[in-house]
Amino acid sequence: MKSFRDPVHNLIAFTAADGLLVDLINSREVQRLRRIRQLGLSNIAYPGAEHSRFVHSLGVAHLVRRFLDAPTRDYFDAPGANVRDFRHLAMAAGLLHDLGHGPFSHALEAITGVRHEEFTTALIRSPQTEVHQILEARESGLAHRVAQVVERRFEPSRAVVKLLSSQLDMDRTDYLLRDAMMTGAGYGSFDVEWMLHVLRIGEADGDLEVGLDLDRGMSIAEDYIMSRYYMYLHVYFHRTTRAAEMLVEKVLERAREIKAELPGFTALNRLLRGDLRLREDALADYLDLDDSVLWTALHFWSRERDPVLRDLAGRLLHRRVFSGIDVADDAEARAVQERMAERARAEGLPDRYYVILDEAKSSAYTDSYLSGGEKRTPSEKIFLFDRRGAATELSELSFIVQAVRDKHMRARRILCPGEWLDG
Amino acid sequence: MKSFRDPVHNLIAFTAADGLLVDLINSREVQRLRRIRQLGLSNIAYPGAEHSRFVHSLGVAHLVRRFLDAPTRDYFDAPGANVRDFRHLAMAAGLLHDLGHGPFSHALEAITGVRHEEFTTALIRSPQTEVHQILEARESGLAHRVAQVVERRFEPSRAVVKLLSSQLDMDRTDYLLRDAMMTGAGYGSFDVEWMLHVLRIGEADGDLEVGLDLDRGMSIAEDYIMSRYYMYLHVYFHRTTRAAEMLVEKVLERAREIKAELPGFTALNRLLRGDLRLREDALADYLDLDDSVLWTALHFWSRERDPVLRDLAGRLLHRRVFSGIDVADDAEARAVQERMAERARAEGLPDRYYVILDEAKSSAYTDSYLSGGEKRTPSEKIFLFDRRGAATELSELSFIVQAVRDKHMRARRILCPGEWLDG
């Protein structure tokens, strides 16, 4: 029995029967997630939001366990919903789904051209990693199967796939609750006890889906969608956070441009040289990247000779990120951008680093922010199942979800140094 | 009006009238506290405990404001309790009281020989710092007065001093609540609303004290003392956390011994050379130290040639800290220590790094853990005031507090690599 105290779930416990989980938690690769913040730079706007990807990963494994152990599993699920036959697989996949995250994920993905999910599965499949060795020691081929679950293409149990990647999956459930609590942003919470009580595995469009009980699940579904909507609006899309994220991109871009390599920072230097790719020989270096390495690099760059790199890095360190000017359309964007570019040139500053177009677009319903703008797929639907198992899609029943579905969050701003806006 | 969302206090807001606070919050030195964890290495045992000293400092300033604005201030305080005449001073001191903390404070204090409180007041008094400049711009001499409050020797208002350093001060109030919530350790919370409602400023032993209403405050006083007791027992004295803290000390000791300086790490290198002292010329470097710099150094040292430094640093990174063997008395301590030292020698390892005596001693009542073993002083008493202002010391009235007062927490262990204990 291994137990953790947790501000969100209070108690996270794994019994001896779930010993595989305990071994995986103790692996280097999972321990590394302690050094990567779940919300990247959001603590700049919400000073409580310092929680790590490690504690989120524990939370996901815990919710998978609760789902599997719920008494409702015995009563309401569709005949083929064999989730309990894949207990270890489902819990391991829950724990490991974010393994490949690096620090400041979006900036990093932009510079490497590799999505963190690809690193996740590469790490699980690589014989070098402790997680791989632990999984294979348990059962030959298990590492591959876990990777398939993460890739959403594990055919023996579609329900396990959906439990970890669908609208109502345990990943989103944990991060919404956790991010809402840690930011202190009141709106984001929802009643997870009731949600777990009314989750059902049913069949829809010829596939198994994690959905909700038709009679009791509609309000919680709406509440969940609304929570997500508010978290996007107030947290994930927060203007100061986005300004910081774009500044990180610019810092890395400049460092690459002027080849600002730092002695000893092997992984980071490979990153700047474009050599930190999805290859077996790069994985060990990739694992060395974490928030502290990046922040230390910012310290160092804030003392660089290059005035641009020095200034941009210092702004991040001391929380003097760019301010934004909201613009209504492309024409206004161009006009403001041009005006600010002139100002940059007048100050002798390169406008590509000092005048930035921030164009955030998303929908809280289809979740393209996290899934990289992929088109809405069947798994982006939320199904409600009646007693006989017949499925209806939520947005057909709920006028609130209809309203949210059709609402696209969109921010368009020109970012530049705040001191330019007062003059 | 500047407002922050916070998991502990929900909403922390400062109005235009408290604009000084907002300016101080935006200073470099306060922003730096974002990069230092309040609980150092406790996240190794409590994975949720990642909160920063920055958010704690906001919380203290917020509690000071709530104390000053409580309607009870108008009714029950002793005549000389002029706290409201020192509003800006009290709030600024609340915000700045931890300014001098470095990463892994105890290990750092051990190696520099300088207590973090001394850095705090040096930073407030130094004309180099933004906080100094902001305070002085507001009112000449204010920086010095804030530093005096932190040093507990501001004579014009003893009550302000006590509000920030006494048994019931706003510093402890915030950190107990915050650490309890973030660790998820259930026992540590108490009813802060009721506490703020029954706090009184009274006179005892010829000095002003922040105490409690005699008729309504005894149970909350007991509950608060018990919360502190449990937080020491389960969090601050957690064996894994202590093992990690001692490992940090050993890493720094080894790095100093073998002169393992790292290119670019100016502040850290000065630290290892014994040159990071309490001098005006060292302050800027001191401010460069934060958790990320230390963790990055651990990364680098985990790839060092020296096998001892490499091994110890790697243990911290991958959470393979030493295990402890509880010993009953000095004789057993010596015996176990000798046995393990032999084992170390057999493995070719220097026993001063691999066999460590961990002797933690404290009392949750007199709080010597945080105050460095200072003798109990009048300010370590908790007073209860009756309607006419007469004071009684809590431990005279409360059998529970008597019991806790006489209880000394004591842990005595020999720490060594866990793999030695199974053979």
Next chain:
Amino acid sequence: MKSFRDPVHNLIAFTAADGLLVDLINSREVQRLRRIRQLGLSNIAYPGAEHSRFVHSLGVAHLVRRFLDAPTRDYFDAPGANVRDFRHLAMAAGLLHDLGHGPFSHALEAITGVRHEEFTTALIRSPQTEVHQILEARESGLAHRVAQVVERRFEPSRAVVKLLSSQLDMDRTDYLLRDAMMTGAGYGSFDVEWMLHVLRIGEADGDLEVGLDLDRGMSIAEDYIMSRYYMYLHVYFHRTTRAAEMLVEKVLERAREIKAELPGFTALNRLLRGDLRLREDALADYLDLDDSVLWTALHFWSRERDPVLRDLAGRLLHRRVFSGIDVADDAEARAVQERMAERARAEGLPDRYYVILDEAKSSAYTDSYLSGGEKRTPSEKIFLFDRRGAATELSELSFIVQAVRDKHMRARRILCPGEWLDG
């Protein structure tokens, strides 16, 4: 200083300066509210929902005090928002706004033809009552002014009127929070701290209104509207609760029909005779009615000779209320009603007591449930105020509120004994 502990607000405290409130709380008429449940028969569906109108009234007075004492009052309100000049009046009106409620209010209003608000103002104005005497002892004419606030027509401060009767008033704020907590229905709560932080008094359509800050208040406004929507859907319109409410009406109707007066139950007997009207001579009797008198009458009637009264009263006592058959339209309603009426006749039972059409209609936005179907008036709008005080109506900005506004909750059912539905 008088303080109460409260599950919703934790601590409700009134200082000596608010001594009028303390006197009013101790009056007979306010104490009587202890014996009337806030949610009438909702405990039949939500067994935790036993809270009284007394504790709700305390909560409203407390929220009024918090609103008046908020630091935001000094900064953002419109010039004429003189709420602080009417502190006693506003708090007293908050405490007394529900004074005229009787047990099972809706059934009682149906039988007396008098709305509880009319009893409220009659009691405040009647020289017989302690509340009247306390108000007048404080300040001549105060009772009348409090009654005017309750009637929404106190002209010297429109803002005080709105603080107690408008979309965002302190009455709804307390009952939503309280009912949500006590029922345990997760959806109904919202972040009251943030709401109090962003409430503003502004001017719109030539009248003062309690609205919200445009920049920060939109999400809390939506969240509040959604909370209300869910509370209607799941609590106030709960089918079992409604079935119980309709059964109470039928019991009283039958008792009146067969003149089932009970010895000693003076007030109830006047009620059955149609003699409990809004007249000075009836007020003392009206005050004798409370939940316990009605429940005791149900006990007695459950042993009556008349089989209909005996059966209906016993059903309420032992929680065997009628079941409902949902019907889609008038035609189906008539068909089902006719079929069940035949069944009733076959059993020798009068169908007017055993076959009931339940037609609930409401909108969570315009709140006609509580205000008795009155037309939407300006005060049913929610305004958002920008920095210069310009007002915009919420439903113009919020697509969620638009969706809720146009959604009418409607239930149409035929209620009859559950045992008829299985055969």
Next chain:
Amino acid sequence: MKSFRDPVHNLIAFTAADGLLVDLINSREVQRLRRIRQLGLSNIAYPGAEHSRFVHSLGVAHLVRRFLDAPTRDYFDAPGANVRDFRHLAMAAGLLHDLGHGPFSHALEAITGVRHEEFTTALIRSPQTEVHQILEARESGLAHRVAQVVERRFEPSRAVVKLLSSQLDMDRTDYLLRDAMMTGAGYGSFDVEWMLHVLRIGEADGDLEVGLDLDRGMSIAEDYIMSRYYMYLHVYFHRTTRAAEMLVEKVLERAREIKAELPGFTALNRLLRGDLRLREDALADYLDLDDSVLWTALHFWSRERDPVLRDLAGRLLHRRVFSGIDVADDAEARAVQERMAERARAEGLPDRYYVILDEAKSSAYTDSYLSGGEKRTPSEKIFLFDRRGAATELSELSFIVQAVRDKHMRARRILCPGEWLDG
């Protein structure tokens, strides 16, 4: 699946496998508990404390279910701990353990001379009751076995007995949590999740006991004992509540003395005649007694001719209970009592009704308040079990529990009309 929302446990759900529970919940006798407040007259001091014995009984059954279903059951319990073999019995006993409570239990027990536990088992055993019929329909002899559990003498499973009556039983666990939440008295709560996690069934003194894990359970045990201590101090022994309880006794005493029977109040009149005994023919009448009947009688008596009964009943209705004068010892008690008795005589009032000695004595550790002063028995101990199952008694290990154990709460007061104290 039958589910209830609950403010304490959020969701209480019983699956089809626990259908017996659902049937019992729907019985008349269990439904009657809705009309009896858990805390009798405590709402006079804590206006939120209106919760019923029904919702508490649901909570106990729910905690029994959680205990039985905890994964820890599979790992740590002593070999003979066959609680899972008695699932229905244990849950039914949890639900029914308070079935015999009447309104204002202590006053009622004083007047009838019958303890509520005796009514509980009589009702379970009586063939008249629905609960009896439901239990026997399930399994012949089950009613008798449930009654034996309530009587603490069911030999086939001592562990089931302890689960419902011992220091750490599910009854106390629910009522402490619920009373703490509903009163809003901050101190009374404790971490029930952790407690359920570390509960163990072990063997001690030759009997099975529900105790705690030695390594992880000590702080929760202390916290639980402290919570109970505070609840006694602040809630169960609250001076206003006790004054109200004693007033009820005096009202019933006076009503009996002057034979103030009320038409139609069959059960109450039998009670006053001393004819409501523990006999089969009295059970139906006993079941008619509930809070509303008593409060209605108070209404009626407040209009009686007898000035003593009229005055005392009116004082309860309008919350004008007697005030207390604390006395230090017997001598002072006698002196004050005599002085007040003279005052009573001067007013022409019988001093036996107007001058009352309130002598409350208890210990939060041995719980004699609830168990009627019975001597401390083995089941009043709390055991901690180590990994091999060896038991140690908590008070041997915990200095805090030692302190609380030796502390006897004692209040000695003379109660009389408050208006006598100011003159």
